[in-house]
Amino acid sequence: MSREAGTGSLEQQLRELVPGVLGAVIRRFHDFAAAEDAVQEALIAAVMKWPQEGIPENPRGWLIQVASRRMLDDLRSNIARRRREESAAQEAEKVAPAPEMDLLELYTMDPDDTLILLFMCCHSALTTSSAIALTLRAVGGLTTAEIARAFLVPEGTMAQRISRAKQSIKASGVPFRMPTEKEQGERLAAVLHVLYLIFNEGYTSSSGSRVHRVELSSEAIRLTRNVHGLLPENTEVAGLLALMLLTDARREARTNAEGELIPLTKQDRGLWNREEIREGIALLTRALAKGAVGMYQLQAAIAAVHDEAVRAEDTDWPQILALYELLRRMSDNPMVRLNHAVAVAMVHGAAQGLELLKTLDADTRIGGHYRLDAVRAHFLEMLGDRDGAITHYRRAAERTTSTPEQNYLIAQAARLSEVN
Amino acid sequence: MKYMLMMNTMKAGEGVPAWPKKDLQAHVAFMMSFVKELQESGELVAAEGLAFPNQAKVVRAGKDGLPITDGVFPESKEFLAGYWIVDVDSPERAYALAARASAAPGIGGEPLNVPIEVRQVMSAPPPEML
Numbered sequence: 001m002s003r004e005a006g007t008g009s010l011e012q013q014l015r016e017l018v019p020g021v022l023g024a025v026i027r028r029f030h031d032f033a034a035a036e037d038a039v040q041e042a043l044i045a046a047v048m049k050w051p052q053e054g055i056p057e058n059p060r061g062w063l064i065q066v067a068s069r070r071m072l073d074d075l076r077s078n079i080a081r082r083r084r085e086e087s088a089a090q091e092a093e094k095v096a097p098a099p100e101m102d103l104l105e106l107y108t109m110d111p112d113d114t115l116i117l118l119f120m121c122c123h124s125a126l127t128t129s130s131a132i133a134l135t136l137r138a139v140g141g142l143t144t145a146e147i148a149r150a151f152l153v154p155e156g157t158m159a160q161r162i163s164r165a166k167q168s169i170k171a172s173g174v175p176f177r178m179p180t181e182k183e184q185g186e187r188l189a190a191v192l193h194v195l196y197l198i199f200n201e202g203y204t205s206s207s208g209s210r211v212h213r214v215e216l217s218s219e220a221i222r223l224t225r226n227v228h229g230l231l232p233e234n235t236e237v238a239g240l241l242a243l244m245l246l247t248d249a250r251r252e253a254r255t256n257a258e259g260e261l262i263p264l265t266k267q268d269r270g271l272w273n274r275e276e277i278r279e280g281i282a283l284l285t286r287a288l289a290k291g292a293v294g295m296y297q298l299q300a301a302i303a304a305v306h307d308e309a310v311r312a313e314d315t316d317w318p319q320i321l322a323l324y325e326l327l328r329r330m331s332d333n334p335m336v337r338l339n340h341a342v343a344v345a346m347v348h349g350a351a352q353g354l355e356l357l358k359t360l361d362a363d364t365r366i367g368g369h370y371r372l373d374a375v376r377a378h379f380l381e382m383l384g385d386r387d388g389a390i391t392h393y394r395r396a397a398e399r400t401t402s403t404p405e406q407n408y409l410i411a412q413a414a415r416l417s418e419v420n
Numbered sequence: 421m422k423y424m425l426m427m428n429t430m431k432a433g434e435g436v437p438a439w440p441k442k443d444l445q446a447h448v449a450f451m452m453s454f455v456k457e458l459q460e461s462g463e464l465v466a467a468e469g470l471a472f473p474n475q476a477k478v479v480r481a482g483k484d485g486l487p488i489t490d491g492v493f494p495e496s497k498e499f500l501a502g503y504w505i506v507d508v509d510s511p512e513r514a515y516a517l518a519a520r521a522s523a524a525p526g527i528g529g530e531p532l533n534v535p536i537e538v539r540q541v542m543s544a545p546p547p548e549m550l
Contacts, residue, residue, distance in 0.1 A: 127509050154465065157459060401421075
C-alpha cells in the first residue's frame with residue numbers, strides 16, 4: 001500500500017483523526033455519503049500540503065474546515081445547477097444559509113464517533129464485503145485505491161461497492177447516533193465480526209496467492225484497539241484484540257522464504273513476536289478475570305496456550321482440549337468440532353480423533369470439506385497408515401481453494417510416498 | 421470469494437452466427453448490460469470475450485524449445501468464448517450470475533441457456549492449519 005508506513009507517520013496520524021473529522025462533518029451537514037467523500041478529499045489535501053507547510057496547530061480542525069468547505073462548494077454548485085434548471089423564484093426558498101463554522105466544535109471531539117461510525121458501517125443492511133470496504137474507508141481512512149489493491153479488484157469495482165454501501169445505509173435510514181443500549185450488544189457483535197474478517201483477510205489473503213497482507217491485519221488491530229479503548233470493560237472486545245495479537249505474533253514464522261506454509265508444530269518459535277504475545281496474554285488475563293467468557297476470549301485463550309509453549313512438544317494439549325470443550329458447548333460450528341477432534345487426538349491418541357471425525361462426515365456443512373480430509377490424513381499418519389494418509393492428503397489437496405495450502409498438502413503426500 | 425464463469429460454447433468452425441440483426445443486437449446489448457450490472461454491484465473483477473476460434477492455435481514447445489503450432493481444428497472441438505471473474509459473497513451468488521449469463525437471448529430473443537462453467541479462483545489459506 002502506498003500509504004503504508006511505520007507508526008507515527010503522517011498517514012498514520014491522519015488516519016487516527018478520520019472518525020472524529022467525519023463525525024463532525026456529518027453532524028453539520030447531515031449527509032453521511034457526501035461527508036465521507038469530502039473527508040477523503042480533505043485527507044488527500046493534507047497529504048499534499050502538510051509535508052511542505054508543516055502540520056497545522058489543530059490538525060483535526062484543519063481537516064474539518066477543508067472537508068466542510070468542500071461540502072459547501074458542492075452544495076453551492078448543486079444549487080447553481082438547479083437554478084439553471086428551475087426558475088430563480090422557485091429556487092430562492094430552497095437556498096439554505098451556509099452553515100456557520102462553530103469554533104467550539106472544531107476543538108472538541110466526541111470519542112464515541114468511532115463507535116457510531118463502526119455501528120453504521122457494519123449495519124446488517126450491508127453485505128459482508130460492503131461492510132468491510134466501507135469500514136476501511138470511512139473509519140480506517142484508507143483510499144478506495146488502497147482497499148481495491150488489498151482485495152485485488154479493480155478500483156472502479158471497489159468504488160461502486162463503497163458507493164452502494166452508502167446508498168444502502170441511506171435507504172435503511174440508520175440515524176447517525178449511538179444505538180440504544182438494547183441494540184448495542186447485537187450491533188457490537190456485527191462490528192467485531194467485520195473487524196475479525198478484516199484481520200483474517202490480511203492474515204491469510206483470501207484473494208491472490210500471497211499468504212500475508214500485513215496492512216489489513218495491522219489496520220484491523222488498530223481499529224480493534226480503538227474500540228477497546230472506548231469500551232475497556234467489554235471482555236469480548238478485549239478477547240478479539242488478544243486473539244488478533246496472539247495470532248499475528250506468529251506471522252513471521254508461518255511461511256518460509258519461498259512462501260511455503262509452515263504448520264504450527266514446525267514453526268521457528270524464535271521468530272514469534274514476544275511483544276504481541278505479552279500484550280495479548282495481558283489483555284486476555286484481565287478479560288477472563290471479569291467473567292462472562294465469550295467465543296473470542298476462548299479462541300484467544302487457545303492461541304495463548306500455543307504461544308506460551310517454548311517447543312511444540314511442550315504444548316499443553318489437555319488445556320487446549322478443555323478450552324475446545326467449552327467452545328463446543330457454546331457453538332455448534334463444525335470447524336470447532338474438527339479442531340476439538342485434533343485436540344482429542346493429541347491428548348488421547350489419533351484413534352479417538354478418527355472416531356470423532358466419523359460424526360463430522362455426516363454433517364453437510366463440513367462433510368467433503370478439504371480440512372476434514374487434511375485432519376484425517378494427519379491422524380492416519382500418526383497411526384502409521386501411510387497409504388491412507390497419502391490418499392487423504394491428496395484428496396484434501398484436490399479440494400482446497402488455497403494455493404499455498406494445496407502446495408503444502410501435495411508436499412505431505414509426496415513426503416510419505418518417497419519414504420521406503 | 422472470486423469465481424470465474426466460463427462460456428465454453430464456441431465450436432471451432434463457428435464464425436459470426438447467422439442470426440437476424442435485431443437478435444444479434446439484443447444479444448450484444450444483453451452482454452454489455454450484464455457487465456455493466458456487475459460493475460455497478462461492485463462484483464466485477466474482469467470480463468473478456470475472445471476472438472473467434474477459427475483463428476485459434478494450440479502451441480507446444482518442441483525439443484528445441486521453439487513453438488509448434490496446431491490448428492485448424494475439427495468443427496466439433498469446443499473453445500472458450502469468453503469469461504467473467506466476479507468477487508461475490510457466496511457460491512450461490514456466483515451460480516445465480518452464471519444462470520443470468522446462460523440465459524442470454526438468442527434467435528427470436530429466446531434464452532440460449534448455454535452451459536457456464538463456474539470455477540473458484542484459488543486464494544490463500546484460512547488462519548490455522550494442522
